[in-house]
Amino acid sequence: MSETVEKLARVRKYLKTHGLEGIVLLSRANFAWLSGGGDSHIVSQSERGFGALVVTAKQALLVANRIEIDRIANEETVSAFTPKSFPWIQSLADALPKILGANIKKFASDDADGTGLQKLPGDFIYECRAELCEPEIRRYKALGRDCSLVMETVCRQTQVGDSEFQVEADMAKHLLARGIQPYVLLVAFDQRILRYRHPTPTINHLKRCGMLVICGARGGLIACLTRLIHFGPIPEDLQKRHESVCRVDGAFWNATKVGTPYGKVLQAGIDQYKKEGFAKEWELHHQGGPTGYAGRDIVATPDEKRVVLDKQAVAWNPSITGTKAEDTFIVDGANRIVLTASSPDWPMTKVTVGGEAFSRPSILVR
Structure with missing residues (x-):
């Protein structure tokens, strides 16, 4: 068919x-x-x-x-x-x-x-x-690979002194060259990462730390990912926060099982925030949910009754002040297809949540 x-x-x-x-x-x-x-x-x-x-x-x-x-x-x-x-x-x-x-x-x-x-x-x-068919999944895989490639290219090219506007333009250039429309591009450097969950780019210039967000659309499908870079050694507190947000992300991924209400998946992430010592951080930004042809088809809330579907795309985006984790994947039975997976040479943070091991993108040290 x-x-x-x-x-x-x-x-x-x-x-x-x-x-x-x-x-x-x-x-x-x-x-x-x-x-x-x-x-x-x-x-x-x-x-x-x-x-x-x-x-x-x-x-x-x-x-x-x-x-x-x-x-x-x-x-x-x-x-x-x-x-x-x-x-x-x-x-x-x-x-x-x-x-x-x-x-x-x-x-x-x-x-x-x-x-x-x-x-x-x-x-x-x-x-x-909501349920993707096989041709869509093939197109989505290609989109995710391209968005990840663009993200890593820009992260490795960005230099101290660059403005957020410059980095936004670099991301847009590389996306458009691949037929990808910039659906959402966010960039924050240094103190702006601490202040804003949705940092639209400004003239602010990079000193030490940068956070880049891409939501790229091609053929209507949207792939979302976030990465952080740091010039010089990562401060101990930031490193601990990033490891914590990776475990929260792992809790979301682990709970995203076919037939599970999205409200219950959200609760798994909220519980992990508490375990990490950041009980209120989830209240500062939505945590994501199913995606596909919109940034999010549903923003998961505690009372959300709609359930995880097989072959549904999902993007969780937990954040703890100063850092964030985000990738897009497709639920594939009891497995998942990670669309925006990092390349082999991107540093990874290994965490275990709910008995399941995850490798989530680390902060790239430049």
């Missing part, structure tokens, strides 16, 4: 479950998912793309205005969808009734604002998108 055939079957099962005539997928994330990696964006800061995928029990359509229709139809992975265009002087909301027909009120959309459609009922991500 091809990727598109499998996904259309999931969508049509969703339609039947919720009593819908069809759905209109407008978000870039869902366009990429259903098309198998297609790109509908023009404006990089917009979550809504410039093409829509429409699915009914019998039809699969690509809908876009006349400016965009040929490029999307010719260059993106949409051969399974019949193209339908409308004049650029019309809005999509005006064009949809004619394209969809009389039963438009029985259609739903992932971005219903201004369309006259109802919002997608239920949990579309969990019912259709």
